[in-house]
Amino acid sequence: MLHPKSPALTVGLVGAWLFAGCALAQAPAKPDSPWRLGVALGYGERSNPLIQSRDIPVAVDLDIAWFGKRFFFDNGDLGLTFMNRPAGTASFVVRANSDRVFFSRTSTRFVSVSVTGAPLATPAPLKPPKRRYAIETGVEYLVDGRWGRMSLAGFQDVSSVHNGFGADLEYGYAIQGRRWTLEPSILLRYKSGELNDYYWGVRAGEASAALPAYDAGDGLNWQLGVRSSYYFSRRLRFVATFNHERLNADAAHSPLVEQRAVRAYFGGFAYSF
Amino acid sequence: MSRLVKRFTVPGVALLALASTGHLGLAATPGVDAPRLRVRPVMCIAGRDSASCATVFEIDWKSSAPGDYCLGSDERREPLRCWTQASTGAHSDRVTVTRDFYYWITTSGEARRLSAVKVELLRLHPEDRRRERRSRHVWDVL
Numbered sequence: 485m486l487h488p489k490s491p492a493l494t495v496g497l498v499g500a501w502l503f504a505g506c507a508l509a510q511a512p513a514k515p516d517s518p519w520r521l522g523v524a525l526g527y528g529e530r531s532n533p534l535i536q537s538r539d540i541p542v543a544v545d546l547d548i549a550w551f552g553k554r555f556f557f558d559n560g561d562l563g564l565t566f567m568n569r570p571a572g573t574a575s576f577v578v579r580a581n582s583d584r585v586f587f588s589r590t591s592t593r594f595v596s597v598s599v600t601g602a603p604l605a606t607p608a609p610l611k612p613p614k615r616r617y618a619i620e621t622g623v624e625y626l627v628d629g630r631w632g633r634m635s636l637a638g639f640q641d642v643s644s645v646h647n648g649f650g651a652d653l654e655y656g657y658a659i660q661g662r663r664w665t666l667e668p669s670i671l672l673r674y675k676s677g678e679l680n681d682y683y684w685g686v687r688a689g690e691a692s693a694a695l696p697a698y699d700a701g702d703g704l705n706w707q708l709g710v711r712s713s714y715y716f717s718r719r720l721r722f723v724a725t726f727n728h729e730r731l732n733a734d735a736a737h738s739p740l741v742e743q744r745a746v747r748a749y750f751g752g753f754a755y756s757f
Numbered sequence: 758m759s760r761l762v763k764r765f766t767v768p769g770v771a772l773l774a775l776a777s778t779g780h781l782g783l784a785a786t787p788g789v790d791a792p793r794l795r796v797r798p799v800m801c802i803a804g805r806d807s808a809s810c811a812t813v814f815e816i817d818w819k820s821s822a823p824g825d826y827c828l829g830s831d832e833r834r835e836p837l838r839c840w841t842q843a844s845t846g847a848h849s850d851r852v853t854v855t856r857d858f859y860y861w862i863t864t865s866g867e868a869r870r871l872s873a874v875k876v877e878l879l880r881l882h883p884e885d886r887r888r889e890r891r892s893r894h895v896w897d898v899l
Contacts, residue, residue: 624890629806633889
């Protein structure tokens with residue numbers, strides 16, 4: 485997801501185009517190609533739960549993935565598969581934590597009332613503090629059947645950013661017609677106290693008259709989602725998605741958080757190369 | 758000369774642009790003598806744990822001039838149905854689709870295809886379940 489006017493988008497698109505060209509030159513697109521390349525164009529938004537923040541627009545969604553027998557690259561995730569059986573597929577995975585994205589779209593404002601509602605003697609600047617991306621490694625287990633698909637994953641920070649860990653459990657069930665598919669899903673996401681506090685806590689050094697210090701403990705997010713596709717051909721489809729994620733109580737009560745729910749939607753055309 | 762003809766009913770500039778480049782499987786409008794062949798659906802999605810999908814295809818054709826025409830398919834050795842001195846026709850065909858295939862119209866007794874429509878089989882559940890991972894991008898909405 486990138487902002488339509490973002491320089492990163494331009495660089496990313498050019499890079500992806502060149503990358504895709506090289507990839508396609510090396511491995512022609514076919515059903516058993518290790519490559520999965522695609523692009524979706526449309527419009528959507530992901531809401532930003534932070535104070536002094538803007539929602540995140542979505543105009544382009546690139547899909548760049550490569551799946552070998554053992555190793556895989558999936559849109560930024562790196563994986564090493566060590567078990568692949570009918571009972572399930574298990575992999576070591578390296579990924580970036582997703583909470584950091586919200587802190588990129590914040591701004592400063594002078595306020596005369598603190599986030600707790602207390603009046604201030606003089607206007608004070610209010611802006612969410614800076615946060616860094618964390619690199620996390622963990623194990624992911626995928627299983628599927630007629631009953632749907634399920635994934636279980638646990639990740640630990642290895643970049644000394646938050647030093648915490650998280651665990652995801654997701655279940656989805658796809659239904660389909662002649663030319664369409666619809667997949668509702670539910671995701672439970674546990675976040676340790678260290679992880680939660682790094683992103684949603686306010687350290688003493690960051691606190692001000694407008695922004696009180698806050699310690700966040702661990703918590704459980706849950707998310708409901710639905711993805712739908714209408715296929716015009718094998719390569720071209722119209723996609724519509726909606727996700728609703730409810731932040732855990734300790735994150736939601738943070739003075740940095742204005743909205744407890746994070747909602748995301750997108751509608752557009754997706755093309756698979 | 759084979760001609761691919763599909764009727765496309767969804768409006769939209771983007772779709773028309775894509776259609777004009779052939780990405781929707783559309784091709785040139787048939788000539789005066791070529792019957793217009795239409796097949797619905799032109800796609801079949803295989804279910805999970807299945808390499809095929811079974812469905813009924815509704816096929817109709819229309820010609821500017823009456824003639825003797827036959828409807829054929831990659832899935833059958835013999836013509837599905839033939840018409841004598843007809844300018845229109847319709848047929849239903851139940852097929853268990855295991856691969857992409859074509860329906861076509863020929864003049865009776867000739868092999869040359871006057872019009873053809875491709876039917877695609879989509880397998881959305883790959884054998885490699887890693888391709889169905891959902892935690893793709895950190896900001897992904899798809």
